[in-house]
Amino acid sequence: MAEKGQIYETRPLEFWAKAKELRAGWQQSIESTETVVGQGNILAIADWSRAFPAIGLVEDNPAGSMIASQSSPFARKCRLASEIRGWGREICGYQNTCWGSQFLGYQADGSPFPYRKFVVPIPCLCDQHNKRGQQVRDFEPVPQWMMDQCVYLGPRDAGREEAMIEHRAYSMLRQINDIERLFGQKFDDEKFQELLTAYSLVDLYSRDISTLMAQTKPTPLSIKDYYSVYTLGSLTKIDPQETVDFWKLVRDEVEWRAQNQIAAVGNERFRWIEAHPPSWHFLKYYRYMESYGAVCLGSQYAHRVTAGCLERRPDGSIDRREMLYYPKDTPLETREDGVRVCLTPDVRYPHHHKMDEYIRHNAIVEFADIFQADGALLAGWRCGVGCTLTRKEQAMRLRRAGYNVMFYEGSQPGDRTDLDEKRFLEQLDTWMETQGLEKQGD
């Protein structure tokens, strides 16, 4: 696979086949089982839903962007459907497409919209989502449990945390109870604990992968490839043991590639980072940037932890950030233990836009430093509140630290509304050309 301008050896990823197989298996399993599908946010409740035999959760973000990527005309129609019912035109693409389809009553292929059987609204992550879930009940009075998303700023405060965890634990335990009662399904406590253990293992493997991506030049894995397996085991539900095995497989391969200087992108000459999950059109622009020899290493979000999963220790070495993700001292014996373990990290390590002192001031610069980045591409997503919050400031901070930053206006999150693609690509040209980089392989 020699390309023009190639500097390093590259070869296809081997875990690809396994990933496809797992994904296909998952697809089959959801088609063959009768699942009670509810609306919820994976961040807050995926953990418990999987301990029920047949409870499924759909989140409006992935659902919306999936619809939009299937068909732009249909996404537009969804947007119109919600607009005429009063939704502001600045409601983001995720919401508009997903709930627009509900308003229409059908999906892109003409099949009926899968109305949710229950709903768990999650406020706070983003104002766009603050009221999410109400749309479900506007249609049909299905059961609803709200789940608060508590965060705070400032120094660690055990008292504050405890009150937040109690508040959330109450909601979560009540949800589990009510679902058992209403849908006649038994919550499998053993499976719940098994899942939590599996997650913590996956977390360790994924941090290994991040370390390898950050510290190896050329990077053995680009974020473009990483994203294609990213959701395996979380959004894409597979057996806990299989999940762990798969992530080990990925880690091992990436490690091998790193040791043997196998590059993700053969002409790597510019390493850049992002500050958020990419928009739906990401594949296209990752590839476009690769034509300049510019490889994307992902964002703090992509590396699973708000602040980035690595940190520079006082002695200058780089290591995994000490995370309290699954506190070592917490027993994992009862359901309540499990619930608290689930909830603790969210409170202690708030979602990326409500950040503590450390994260706000330093994290993105430290992230760029650890990942040996040359620049950053930061997206302002029009109308995406949570997606865009503080982005301009981060750009400023990175620039002051000497990174070359491109701030661009993307689409609305979720669909292609407001995306001026040609303008965006020209901005990428500008970004590259002003640094003296030219397209390779023309």
Added chain:
Amino acid sequence: MTKEYWRWPGSAWASQDADWRRADRITAGVDVGTTSSQAVVLCDGEVYAYASIHTGADFRKAAGAVVEKAIDDTGMRMADIGAVAGTGWGSDHITFAGQILDEVLCHAKGARHIYGREVRTVVDLGGQTTKAILLYDWDRVRDFMMNDKCATGMGRNVEYLCGLLQVPIEEIGELSLSVSEDPEPVSTTCYAFADTETMGLFGRPEYRSDKMTDNEVYASHMFSIAWRVLGVIGRLQPPDVGDVKVCKELGFTGGLAKNPGVTKRIERELGVTALAGRYDPQLAGALGAALLI
């Protein structure tokens, strides 16, 4: 002198058959809009003369000029007109009007006269504002919706665009319809975004394969305008579940109603055929005002 592609031709017409001197009652309606002004003169309730001009920088001047233009060559003078009603953005400046009426009412009345009594949905595509009006089947306005602030200025935008692209404004609609299949619209949010995006559509090597023809670019822009209008129309009667619903007895009024690139696309998306009218749809406001006296 470079050609002003954006400038649409004004119009003036006076009946050759009727004689205003025999009329018992002469009334006039004047609509001074942000972009264009119209006057309609009625003799005993029948349209006798009308005119349409660019409003220009002086609303007061436009108000007088448009009436003068309508009655020019007929021998009629302002003083012969028994009563004048005014409407529109600049209605304060129609100093000779005996009464000022609101726009929705005038457009509804005018549309009933142009399209017949059966019209139930009136869509006014103006220079700045877009209004969708729903009528009862008796003589009352049931509801109306106006554009979001961000979706303002669609008629004016077509003027601006035609100047920039150097395409005659009377032709851009037809040209945009000559494509085999409509491309995706440019930004449906606002015309500022849409303009930038449209100008960027004229070619880029990475996308040679989907490089658009000129007419496709126009189509993309007209489609975005049509789409913004759909949002206003749909808000009149949103169904509990399903697509945009509209009373199919629909008539367009306003200057942009003369751009088939916009109206045909709205009709297509709504699955209706708009009613055919007796008069220039741009006259609706002034006509309605004259009739409401």
Added chain:
Amino acid sequence: MITAGIDMGMEYVKAVLLRDGEAAGRGIGLSGGARRESAARAALEGALKEAGLSAGDIGKTVATGKGKFDLSFADKQVTEAVAAAKAAKRLCPAATCVMDAGCDETLVLTLDGGGKINEAVLNEKCAAGVGGFLQNMARRLELSLEEMSALPPVAAGGATVNDGCIVFAELDMLSLLNRNVPVREIAAALTDAAAVRVCTVLNDVTVPATDKVVLLGGLAKNKAFVRALEARSGISFVIPDHGEYGGALGAAQIALDT
């Protein structure tokens, strides 16, 4: 060696010819969207005529501007930023910053001593179309651009229009017009709002420049606008002659250099 630079702008196409690095001719024409290529040929024709040359004499042609890829006879395309930086360096070697304000886009570049671009900032989409907007408004107010350019600055406490969005500004303009505010005052308010909008781009770089800022692009010709911009930003701009040809000049220089 004769080199040509062509700037395919949104409203105008500009062509510049360099004879051994010395400016030899300029040409300009309305670009008109789909007709850009023929407009570019015509502009180039004008430049050739001024220079007393023929098309065959041109050694190399570089295109820039929004429609740079529409030009079939260009040897190379460069982004507007690279061309503007080159032009600024040529016109004012000590430049620390260059601002290119045109019909559609406003671009601000900060330069290091060697003319390398430190930072390139483009306007937000909400701030697009400032130049075109002013022209459009002049037309609406029945003023020529020359008249608008010659207007005195807006008086403090006078009429204002929205400076956040050209769509809203037009609504405000029409409201002022309806309230019998004199046309000249409205035009001044519109010019000031445009200057404020352009200032947001100027402020968007990490450390906004204060000195040796070169102003290029069509808006540089609008005196009232420049005055408003200077008042709002506190910067005294370096305004070269023929600033609207900046992009084309930069492109021609790049054709010479590479």
Added chain:
Amino acid sequence: MNRFKQILDNHQEYAREWKKRVGGRILGYFDTYLPEELAYAAGMLPVRMMAEREPDMISAKWIYSSCYPVKSLTNQLLLGRYDYLDALVITEGCQWMYNAFEVAMNNKPDLLTHYLFFPDHTDAPTSKDLLVSELKVFRAKLEEWSGRAIADDALDNAIDVYNTNRRLLRKMYELRRMYRSVILGSEAMTVMLASQLMDKAEMNVWLEEYLRELEEREPYDDRIRLMLLGSETWSVDLEELVESLGANIVVDDLDNGASYCWNETVALKDKDMALALRYLGRPHSALKDNNWRRRPQRIFELAEDFAVDGALIAKQIYCHPHGLDNYAIWKLLRERGIPFHYFERDLTLPREETRLRLNSFFSMIRPGLTRLAGWHTPMTI
């Protein structure tokens, strides 16, 4: 009335002057979920941050795609207009405001800042406990800032002053409820906004005088009675325009309008709990009305109670919670036959455009009452 108007027109002047006069500290806050009583008891003057229309060249550097009021807040903070603030506090709520808060925090290192997590889930059995915990944290912060404990009687006094203020403001709403109102919507909103800028003790004195004045006043003519819904407001431009067209806004459901004063703090031994219950129990803003929908029903009840002819829904552009609430509110208003007109606004009110909308709307709902050049609009088309 002029006194209130002056306060609102120079919205930063009062606090500046207060600081000079009293020598106390000023605490700026963003939205009306802040339990102001605590700050007041700690000797600080809580002042609401108000958006203002002025040329804005800076905020775009720090904040992207936000609503215009928040751009304005950012602009004012960065320009140093709020440099007299000693502390800046935000409660969990609007994220655009949060962004402005962050910008201030990073650019003004001397500013004392605090983030109070106000539960979004307001009606869980545990919500009050969490809020009490957050109030204790806030209280500790205030005590740290002032260097002394908040005395019980100071808090009692603060609660009493605030309750009095709410009671008086409610009384003003009662006067608006009368068939022929003695107070115009613009006047009421001016008072409402001024009360968010002033020392409540002083405000109460003014307000009492004002209410006595109102009781003497001759009622206005029969006007179209309207309800104002939608995003928060910072000026009374719209109200005044409505009045110039022969209508009057008699009630609102704005976060910084009626919702600000609707309920009082009920005395409890545990004062933090009393405050928590008051703020959790208030009529919620669109953002906090995110579990069971309560706003549509409340709006309907207000509409009935104040006998409105129709509703105006004015949403700030880029105000998402209100964008999402429209659906349920429109539906309910339509079902119950309450006419409404919806439009978007930002800090500039395009007078003519809005006038055209309103004229058409008024003549649709009560044709006989519209004032258009002295003529009555015909009833039929």
